[in-house]
Amino acid sequence: DIQMTQSPSSLSASVGDRVTITCRASQGISNYLAWYQQKPGKVPKLLIYAASTLQSGVPSRFSGSGSGTDFTLTISSLQPEDVATYYCQKYNSAPFTFGPGTKVDIK
Amino acid sequence: QVQLQESGPGLVKPSQTLSLTCTVSGGSISSGDYYWSWIRQPPGKGLEWIGYIYYSGSTYYNPSLKSRVTISVDTSKNQFSLKLSSVTAADTAVYYCARSIGGMDVWGQGTTVTVSS
DSSP, X not given: OOOEEEEOSEEEEOTTOOEEEEEEESSOOTTOEEEEEEOTTSOOEEEEETTTEEOTTOOTXXXXXXXXXXXXXXXXXXXXXXXXXXXXXXXXXXXXXXXXXXXXXXX | OOEEEEXXXXXXXXXXXXXXXXXXXXXXXXXXXXXXXXXXXXXXSOOEEEEEEOTTSOEEEOXXXXXXXXXXXXXXXXXXXXXXXXXXXXXXXXXXXXEEESEEEEEOOOEEEEEOO
């Protein structure tokens, strides 16, 4: 099965900073990748699908890129409400494995 | 708009079977466009995909849980269900149901299941 990794596992940045999270698949998955945001104590929320398509209602400061094995989630200007754990997930074929998560907080 | 709601016992004894149901409202589980998944999250840990079912009844399970998992669908009730057998403390988690068409765009609120005697 394809394994998903994320880096870093956690990061601390200032409000307004540009933040980049990386997700890597152990084999190519084309663009069948989703990103989720999970705030503490809350339900995960779909941010991006098809590697770069923003889900309806998601702020435009979030963007995704990549294809094949390497993907990135970028927050162009970090806001206090972006404090959360971010997960990538592959869905080219089952199992729909999640990455281990990246915890983002404010410096 | 489509909403999902998990239901089932919050406490299960070790070695017993965990049973949860996800009720879909605001849309039909038989629409054919979506996969219906179960995901869990142990306390303080990440998300683990358990498996999915299609309205036709076809399923796919996480290989790490495959021997203990059964997911079924009841289209007449607009529900799908999860059974996890021979549970241990390691199965203690928040269990979510979700709709997926690629990404999982609609999630239930989650239900906490504790495995303890």
